[in-house]
Amino acid sequence: MSDRTRALAPRMGVAFSTLLVVLAVAGNALERSVAQAKNPVQAPKFQVDPLWPKPLPNHWVLGSVTGVAVDSDDHIWIVHRGADSLSVLEKGAIQDPPTGCCVPAPQVLEFDRAGNLIGHWGGQGSGFDWPHSTGGIFVGPNENVWIAAAGLAPATARGPGGPGAVQPNAPQDAQVVEFSGTGQFVLEIGQAGKPGGNDSTTGLDRPAGVSVDAGAKEVYVADGLGNRRVVVFDAATGAYKRHWGAYGGKPDDSPLGVYDPGRAPSQQFREVTCAKIAKDGLVYVCDRQGNRIQVFHKDGKFVKETVVSKATLGDGSVWDIAFSSDPRQRFLYVADGQNKKVWILDRSTLDVISSFGDGGRYPGLFYGVGSIAVDSAGNVYTGETYEGKRVQKFAYQGLAAAGQNGSTR
Amino acid sequence: MKWKRDISVGASFIVVAVALAVGQKLVAKTTPAQAAGVVMAPKFEVDPLWPKPLPNHWYQGMTIGVSVDDKDNVWIVHRPDTLSASEAAAAQNPATGTCCAKAPPVLEFDPEGNLIGHWGGPGPGYQWPESNHGITIDYKGNVWIGGNGQNDAQILKFTQDGKFLAQYGREGKNGGSNDTENFGRAAKIFVDPKANEAYIADGYLNHRVVVIDADTGQFKRYWGAYGHKPDDANLGRYNPDAPPAPQFRNPVHCAELSHDQLLYVCDRVNDRIQVFRPDGTFVKEQFIAKRSLADGSVWDIAFSKDPEQKYIYLADGRNQKVYILLRDTLEILTSFGDGGRQPGEFFGVHSIATDSKGNIYTTETYEGRRVQKFVYEGLAPVTKLDQGPPWPASTTR
Numbered sequence: 001m002s003d004r005t006r007a008l009a010p011r012m013g014v015a016f017s018t019l020l021v022v023l024a025v026a027g028n029a030l031e032r033s034v035a036q037a038k039n040p041v042q043a044p045k046f047q048v049d050p051l052w053p054k055p056l057p058n059h060w061v062l063g064s065v066t067g068v069a070v071d072s073d074d075h076i077w078i079v080h081r082g083a084d085s086l087s088v089l090e091k092g093a094i095q096d097p098p099t100g101c102c103v104p105a106p107q108v109l110e111f112d113r114a115g116n117l118i119g120h121w122g123g124q125g126s127g128f129d130w131p132h133s134t135g136g137i138f139v140g141p142n143e144n145v146w147i148a149a150a151g152l153a154p155a156t157a158r159g160p161g162g163p164g165a166v167q168p169n170a171p172q173d174a175q176v177v178e179f180s181g182t183g184q185f186v187l188e189i190g191q192a193g194k195p196g197g198n199d200s201t202t203g204l205d206r207p208a209g210v211s212v213d214a215g216a217k218e219v220y221v222a223d224g225l226g227n228r229r230v231v232v233f234d235a236a237t238g239a240y241k242r243h244w245g246a247y248g249g250k251p252d253d254s255p256l257g258v259y260d261p262g263r264a265p266s267q268q269f270r271e272v273t274c275a276k277i278a279k280d281g282l283v284y285v286c287d288r289q290g291n292r293i294q295v296f297h298k299d300g301k302f303v304k305e306t307v308v309s310k311a312t313l314g315d316g317s318v319w320d321i322a323f324s325s326d327p328r329q330r331f332l333y334v335a336d337g338q339n340k341k342v343w344i345l346d347r348s349t350l351d352v353i354s355s356f357g358d359g360g361r362y363p364g365l366f367y368g369v370g371s372i373a374v375d376s377a378g379n380v381y382t383g384e385t386y387e388g389k390r391v392q393k394f395a396y397q398g399l400a401a402a403g404q405n406g407s408t409r
Numbered sequence: 410m411k412w413k414r415d416i417s418v419g420a421s422f423i424v425v426a427v428a429l430a431v432g433q434k435l436v437a438k439t440t441p442a443q444a445a446g447v448v449m450a451p452k453f454e455v456d457p458l459w460p461k462p463l464p465n466h467w468y469q470g471m472t473i474g475v476s477v478d479d480k481d482n483v484w485i486v487h488r489p490d491t492l493s494a495s496e497a498a499a500a501q502n503p504a505t506g507t508c509c510a511k512a513p514p515v516l517e518f519d520p521e522g523n524l525i526g527h528w529g530g531p532g533p534g535y536q537w538p539e540s541n542h543g544i545t546i547d548y549k550g551n552v553w554i555g556g557n558g559q560n561d562a563q564i565l566k567f568t569q570d571g572k573f574l575a576q577y578g579r580e581g582k583n584g585g586s587n588d589t590e591n592f593g594r595a596a597k598i599f600v601d602p603k604a605n606e607a608y609i610a611d612g613y614l615n616h617r618v619v620v621i622d623a624d625t626g627q628f629k630r631y632w633g634a635y636g637h638k639p640d641d642a643n644l645g646r647y648n649p650d651a652p653p654a655p656q657f658r659n660p661v662h663c664a665e666l667s668h669d670q671l672l673y674v675c676d677r678v679n680d681r682i683q684v685f686r687p688d689g690t691f692v693k694e695q696f697i698a699k700r701s702l703a704d705g706s707v708w709d710i711a712f713s714k715d716p717e718q719k720y721i722y723l724a725d726g727r728n729q730k731v732y733i734l735l736r737d738t739l740e741i742l743t744s745f746g747d748g749g750r751q752p753g754e755f756f757g758v759h760s761i762a763t764d765s766k767g768n769i770y771t772t773e774t775y776e777g778r779r780v781q782k783f784v785y786e787g788l789a790p791v792t793k794l795d796q797g798p799p800w801p802a803s804t805t806r
Binding site: 050051054055056059061062087088090092095096097099100101102295309311312313314315317327338339340341358359360361362363364365366367386387388389390407409 | 410448457458460461462463468469493495496498501503504505506507508509698700701702703704706725727728729732747748749750751752753754756757775776777778779797798800801
């Protein structure tokens with residue numbers, strides 16, 4: 001027994017037999033457990049619910065899921081890319097002639113907390129531009145549903161019709177659209193085919209995320225895959241209010257080159273994929289390919305930033321953010337589609353304290369996890385894009401000693 | 410102790426009363442149906458947490474073969490090179506993320522779903538297929554692997570440790586459906602323990618079943634649809650309203666011999682099973698979901714584990730389900746599954762096998778990329794032709 005462990009033993013306050021067991025483990029594990037006993041880091045713990053949600057009716061299948069949100073009744077809403085993100089082999093029932101299973105589900109689906117499908121709508125309509133490639137979804141306290149439109153102009157239409165099918169020569173997405181909870185059109189900000197640049201007060205460019213500050217009646221748009229800014233509009237009228245870029249500066253289109261983890265952080269956002277408002281008024285912005293979160297006051301004043309998984313290339317690590325459900329929102333959950341996991345951060349320090357998930361098609365594993373939301377009980381819901389094509393539920397199990405890369409099974 | 414007895418008496422009474430009520434209900438419910446002939450079929454429930462997650466951030470590609478050995482270990486073969494750059498981010502140069510790496514092509518799981526073995530890929534002395542396809546553990550414990558890559562004309566045999574044993578046919582040497590040395594993009598192998606003969610579903614290029622000596626690889630016989638001499642004439646596109654095709658279409662996707670020595674051949678794109686005697690004599694055929702187009706409905710079959718092999722389980726990657734057939738009549742009794750990425754759903758359900766307890770294992774190709782386990786729950790009355798995902802009863806819609 002080393003002097004150090006002997007000295008620690010009384011403080012650990014454990015029976016001698018327990019101490020022997022503790023000593024039986026490897027030395028570094030002992031040091032780790034001692035460190036945790038002295039300064040235990042607690043993090044939310046989750047368990048995947050492999051049978052949530054319930055199977056969809058009508059042989060409906062999900063395309064790439066790009067957004068998930070939870071409303072004030074704890075209903076879970078998702079938006080997915082529908083027919084255009086499904087191969088002909090996945091949508092055989094809408095071929096002419098039909099070749100087999102299945103049918104693209106309507107693009108907006110509402111589930112209750114038990115996982116029953118209780119609502120579905122979405123698609124083209126008159127008076128608004130339905131996204132040909134959806135981004136995020138947000139449901140406000142008035143139950144209105146906001147959807148970001150994040151798609152490039154398609155070169156050609158792919159495959160037959162059905163929900164999510166794009167017409168040839170469809171205009172590029174450059175809008176966010178508000179609907180009632182039953183899918184009635186309410187408001188559109190920006191317009192498809194009319195992208196606005198980083199200084200535009202009317203146009204957007206492939207916005208990826210949207211959220212509403214109900215108290216201030218303002219809508220925050222993560223703008224986006226084309227622009228490099230956060231834009232704030234009046235939520236009732238769609239009137240422009242303000243915008244800002246990285247560090248609260250003026251966003252521009254200067255060439256940034258490929259992300260290089262060895263270089264100083266970029267003075268511009270690379271891809272703005274979320275803008276989420278905490279209860280204390282701080283705004284958390286996802287700079288996806290910049291692998292970072294930047295934090296602002298609502299007026300755009302920069303507060304701080306943190307880099308998550310700095311060496312990440314490809315699509316980047318910071319895709320979407322959700323807050324834990326406790327009143328203080330002590331934790332941030334970051335969906336990282338490139339590393340196929342959910343990071344858990346201490347919101348006050350922005351330190352990564354834990355993570356869960358890994359790559360794969362089994363429950364609790366991910367491919368393209370790009371959207372995340374939390375219900376009032378603290379359960380986490382994730383949406384997977386690309387060929388992930390799922391929504392998954394992770395049941396909150398309370399706080400536990402933090403461990404990196406925890407299993408949720 | 411009196412209170413205890415009272416309770417137990419009370420409990421017994423309740424049990425009896427419940428039993429009577431249930432009995433009456435059952436009698437009321439089932440008697441007329443039974444009079445009309447209740448159909449019983451094997452019932453399954455998906456195990457959503459089987460197998461356990463792979464180590465090392467390993468990720469599976471298209472998973473195109475499954476077989477169960479005599480220890481009930483489950484073997485799969487998949488294609489690591491089908492992973493996208495985004496899926497195999499850690500395998501890029503430079504790595505674009507921490508996840509994931511490509512799992513070795515052959516993976517062995519124990520019945521609890523733990524990964525207990527892994528190997529596969531090119532090595533000295535043999536030609537690993539460009540596109541591996543199908544895995545079979547034979548009665549001697551040897552591992553057979555086919556290949557449906559453009560130039561694959563060979564099949565391989567290994568020990569369970571991955572030691573190379575034999576290669577039959579040579580890459581790039583395909584000579585058509587009457588070649589007696591090479592295969593044409595072979596899909597799957599079955600080994601008959603009685604005659605020590607291997608049956609090869611041949612394949613994605615050829616239009617035949619081939620029988621070889623399982624030890625020497627010597628060609629013994631082969632035949633096409635209806636037991637005819639196979640030919641490679643282009644049949645054009647499958648038309649469900651046309652007379653049945655005189656030849657197999659590509660791919661000939663399975664050839665499985667039952668205990669009573671009937672060979673069931675998957676003619677995938679023709680949406681049919683053809684049944685033969687081991688000498689190639691045609692017995693009968695059965696169409697399955699005949700209007701299925703594109704890649705067809707009859708992908709793979711497995712027999713139920715009862716000695717009579719009363720049922721056939723048929724994987725249909727076009728309609729995303731598993732049919733349960735009465736083997737005697739080849740009539741569909743019921744089916745389970747549906748399209749999707751959740752447990753009990755499928756995308757490209759490609760291969761199927763059963764273990765000694767009657768559990769079913771399936772693998773999915775395309776973007777399905779999974780192996781799933783369906784736990785055998787005994788025989789149950791058929792209430793639906795199309796059961797959907799076989800989830801635990803308490804969770805289904």
